[in-house]
Amino acid sequence: MTVHHNPSQLPASENSLNELTLLYQFSNTMLSTIRLNKLTHLILTALTTSSSNLFERAFLFLRNEKSEVLQGMLGVTRRTAEGLQIVGSQEALGSRWEISEDVISLQRSTEFCAKVRATRIDINDSCPLIRRVIADRTLCHTNFTICHECGTCFFVRHLCSDTFAAVPLVARDSAIGIIVVDNPESGQEITQENLRFLQLFANQAGMAVLNSMLYNRIEDAHINLRDARERLLHGERLAAIGEVAANLAHELKNPIITIGGFAARLLKGLSEESKEHQYAGTIVKEVGRLEKMLADILAFSSKPTICFSVCDLGEILRDCLESCATTVEDHGIRLNVDNSRGSWSILGDAHQLKQVFLNLILNACDAMSDGGRLTISVSSASPENNSVIVSIEDTGGGIAQEMLSKIFNPFFTTKSTGTGLGLAIVNRIVLNHFGTIRADNTELGALFSVMLPLVEAEQIQN
Ligand SMILES: Nc1ncnc2c1ncn2[C@@H]1O[C@H](COP(=O)(O)OP(=O)(O)OP(=O)(O)O)[C@@H](O)[C@H]1O
Ligand SMILES: [Mg+2]
Known part of the structure; x- marks a missing residue:
């Protein structure tokens, strides 16, 4: 199923239906995708794919609250946004989007994406536009001339085309990132209708991205907890092995000293040329090694007393x-x-x-x-x-x-x-x-x- 969203070519009622279908599909997708990586690809692909016909490029930045930096995460162009599949219910309102790993890798491999990922925007140093998007949490639609005059924002000159829009991703009353969109190929104006759509998209995407980030954090905590538990078990196992080894060492020490003592006496009484002298010598040497081993085990397992x-x-x-x-x-x-x-x-x-x-x-x-x-x-x-x-x-x-x-x-x-x-x-x-x-x-x-x-x-x- 393909949904066309092109307000200029469709009658008003059909247009509204398509808009509603897109929003439903988007909402279903947000609810069923928990992996942050996939989610960001789905969001930007939905905004750029030719079937939704909204924008030609979309790029996403996420906010690092500690460093107050917006870090470029992903950039998708229409050329790499054609792999959106519609799955789920036959009914348009029950369906959602899926994206394959191949499309994800293709989108990651573009030069544009690399450029976005290499971009960091310092929120406090950035242009008034970005500060407004983040602080006021409002959508900004502007053209390059205005930004060029301001001249503070490297990212605009570096990444955006003449006209672009930036919308905040809002979750729990705070902007957790921004999405920027533009039409560099056709140079087409961004319509008010598409901007309204972008705003509706971003409102849903913000919460979904935050949920996904929280899920990732819970998963990391779970992995750390599992590692700590394994280390604890490992420690307990080592302690148990140590105790067995210490008991064994204690029991073996006396007989080994006796064997060593007798072997040393034999050695003294035997002619140096005899085979027996050689055998007794080997016993003395090996017993010496065993004694060192036992001393090490006992040293390791006994409570250390230090004379400082x-x-x-x-x-x-x-x-x-x-x-x-x-x-x-x-x-x-x-x-x-x-x-x-x-x-x-x-x-x-x-x-x-x-x-x-x-x-x-x-x-x-x-x-x-x-x-x-x-x-x-x-x-x-x-x-x-x-x-x-x-x-x-x-x-x-x-x-x-x-x-x-x-x-x-x-x-x-x-x-x-x-x-x-x-x-x-x-x-x-x-x-x-x-x-x-x-x-x-x-x-x-x-x-x-x-x-x-x-x-x-x-x-x-x-
Ligand atoms: N200087 C080193 N170069 C290469 N490997 C080393 C070196 N020091 C330690 N190792 C590695 O670490 C291991 C553990 O060393 P450790 O001193 O605890 O035990 P060990 O030397 O094998 O036995 P012992 O209890 O007799 O000292 C060694 O078996 C060896 O593989
Ligand atoms: Mg050693």
């Missing part, structure tokens, strides 16, 4: 480097340390902070099993922020993008011999010291940055 005292970060780092010097050397890693500037006093538990940097350095060594460069540097965070940043950067290839958000989760590991507790412990210690840690990828590897608050001078004296 003023400590020197430089000293802690030097201590760490001494402890892992052989590992660094064995991996053929070149070390680059830059913490010579300044003295870095922090309030913390030196033993736990050492654990932080040891874990990060050992991870970096693991990532550079065939050698590389390890750079450790200390710097001030920012003049306003009395904190220090320790950066540990390697050239081991970095961390896969999809894993970056998981590496601080307990038991997350990509290593066959890892427990995946290293970074979880590191994260917890840093947080307990009121600091933050972040992981990034660089061109050649991973960069871990630990930010810790520095001690104020008065705190040192006390």
